[in-house]
Amino acid sequence: MRPVEICPNVYWVGVNDRATGLFEGLWPIDNCGISYNAYLIRDDKTALIDLSKEAFTDDFVDQISKLMDLSQLDYVIINHMEPDHSGSMTRLRALAPNARFLGMAKAVSMMKDFYNLTENVEVVKHDQTLSLGHLTLRFIFTPLVHWPETMMTYLEERQVLFSCDGFGAYGALNGSIFDDEQPDLKSVEAEALRYFSNIVAAYSKNVLQAIEKVSAHPVSMVAPSHGPVWRSYPDRIISRYQRWASYAGEPAEPGVAVLYGSMYRNTERAMESALQALRENQVPIEVFNVSEIDASYFLPSLWTKRGILVACPTYERAMFPAMLHALTMAEIKGVRHKKAAYLGSWAWSGGAKSVFEDFASRLEWETLGAVEFNGSAKPEDTEAIRSLATRLAEACR
Secondary structure: OOOEEEEOOEEEOOEEEOOOOEEOOOEEOOOOOEEEOOEEEEOOOEEEEOOOOHHHHHHHHHHHHOOOOHHHOOEEEOOOOOHHHHOOHHHHHHHOOOOEEEEOHHHHHHHHHHHOOOOOEEEOOOOOEEEOOOOEEEEEEOOOOOOOOOEEEEEOOOOEEEEEOOOOOOEOOOOOOEHHHOOOHHHHHHHHHHHHHHHHHHHHHHHHHHHHHHOOOOOOEEEEOOOOEEOOOHHHHHHHHHHHHHOOOOOOEEEEEEEEOOOOOHHHHHHHHHHHHHHHOOOOEEEEEOOOOOHHHHHHHHHHEEEEEEEOOEEOOEEOHHHHHHHHHHHHOOOOOOEEEEEEEEOOOOOHHHHHHHHHHHOOOEEEEEEEEEOOOOHHHHHHHHHHHHHHHHHOO
């Protein structure tokens, strides 16, 4: 894609990545890609906001060169030092030797740590402004959204918020960069939720603090580092992030996320009774086989649903490994304050139930019960499972 003017004298100069399979080496994006958004402001002074991943440096440099001679660049604004944002820094430094690199104190320290960049760098502080001539940038410190050095940059005269990882989404920008040009905005929001739950959910308190800081300024456009530029519905993506972040400490949406794993289908067959009872009680459910699906895809459901049903067998006196990994990811991402229940089979020794209870305790889940059974579920086990699922449904409406 060529550069796109998002408002007078302000240009998107990002690149699309459809080659990377795992974002951060963890999260699958092979079916959707991702954008690395950067923005160039041309005024009496020129400023570049955010960079790109190293592998796309040639494309990134080409984008900027379509608009200006890089040797004349005045400022490089570093909102975030994670390498998907900063990987082209070394090349840019060589091409723009007189440009001043600006960032929060920790970002400046990281410039040295990551790229041995120490010359022409400058620390900025929260609420500090920078005049480019007719336009003014304001720096808003938003630590842990999602690294400790992260900031957002606000273009005062245009009311544009360059929000870095805040309000971002997975997905390459296929021929158009704006929210109102996307063929399916609900799909964009789904990828925004997946991005949120994968990347920043663990820092929800900081997301809410960042939104509070941003609320001091009118925002007519949100220009994140990943995903579309929100020019028509900026309040929509901000409100979504605010709502999702609130689930870290408040009840989430009605419904139950069901995670299951089964070696020989004894647990899976028993789970069917639980699913039927949940449906009979008119509770929305989403079901995920943890052996087959990446955590990236069930974390959004865990995050947004009030309840969790864990169904898996014991495996060598412990928990079925795929479920152990799933719950570990839930713990890393801070999936707390849920209503939860467990069911599962064992053969010659139990163990999974106690592992579940340990997770529930650490994550402050309210456990509504557990049903373990030897081998396949007997009629009395099935009745106990239905009763357990009914209690879970009542708690998650």
